[in-house]
Amino acid sequence: MIKFHPSPEQLTAFAEGTLSPVESLMVSAHCDMCSRCETRVADEVERAALEFDEPATSSHTEDQIYKSMFASITQVPADEATYLSPKAAPSAIELDGRKFELPRTLRRYASSMGNWSGLVGRLWQAPVDLGEAGVAHFIYMGRGGSVPEHTHRGCEYTLVLSGEFCDGLNTYDSGDFIYMNGEHTHAPHSDDTEGCLVFSIVDQPLHFTSGIARLLNPFSHLFFR
Template sequence: MINFHPSEMQLQSFANGTLNPSLSLIVSSHCDLCRHCQQKLKEVTQVVASQSLIVSEKEESDLSVFGDMMQNIMDEPEDMNTRASEPSFLDLDGRHFPLPRSLGRFVNRTASWKKLVGKLWQAQVDIGGDVRAEFIYMEHGGSVPEHTHRGNEWTLVINGEFEDGHHHFETGDLILLDSQHTHTPVSNDPDGCLVFSIVDKPLHFTSGLARLLNPFSHLFFK
């Protein structure tokens, strides 16, 4: 069950097109997995569209184009473009992970998997912009050393479960952290856990020997 969703304000910004591109990607991927937010987003989008009644004709037509676009994003395409709705998969070690539709288009821009310390796998994704995006797979018992963030860390659970010392996360959960948070992700899922993560600044490792990793935190960033 999905317990962590974007805030109402973030959904509104997304519908208004004012959310930054990286966050938009991760919110839209969450909505692919979350019926609750799909419904909410439809409602918010309708409000945006209805506001077009009180703006100028030019803006109105822009908004209706935007409304159509949002509708297209939210609806399963049933026209000639159905191909776009076919699920994309990410492969690792013979396993086959279906991706949310919004992330499917980045499969071809995903580098090959690298095995890191701590039973972690990492595959960087080129989503453009000045951020680092990657798929991270934690094997059963795999963990990322305790760290905080100099910037934002946005994570979407694609498949499996993990804990971070504060919460338990399952498939579809959206985790939005900033420099206020310190956490230690670990997966006790027998099948491990695949997440998609975006950070806009290097991680900062905070505990014990992991502090030694700080000079190498670019490995987790760039």
């Protein structure tokens, strides 16, 4: 069950189109997995459409305005339709023979995904080129996999795509939207029998805070950045 969502303010800003590209991407992908937030965004878009409505506007025109505004936020631009055909944008990614279905928003980036690379702690990561928005990562934690305790020099947005993980602060399940910054210190690990796949974006390298992992800080730009 999804327990962690974007804030009401983020959902409103997303509906108004005022979020940063990175936040918009993560909120949109979460809405693909969360009917509650998808409905909230649709309501906000409809409200915004009605604010622009004139008294003489027909209900048919209102419906067209609403659909147009919602599509501009949540759908792929029309001029990308050829490039983002089902063949060019697969609906799933693979790791060691396992397939993971992607939220609709993230499917457009599947063709920009790099190769998987194994890290210590039963971790695998694959970079995703987001263009001007930077680089994201698919991160898979196998059963018993973990990321050393760390905090953040900047911000981290994470969406759980499959499975479950804990970090000493909370337990997160598929669809959960997670925001971390320098006020948070956590140590993600997964005991899920199927492991856990997340999609994560950080704007600054991690800062490891515990044990021998602190020796990795000069090289932390190599981890999920």
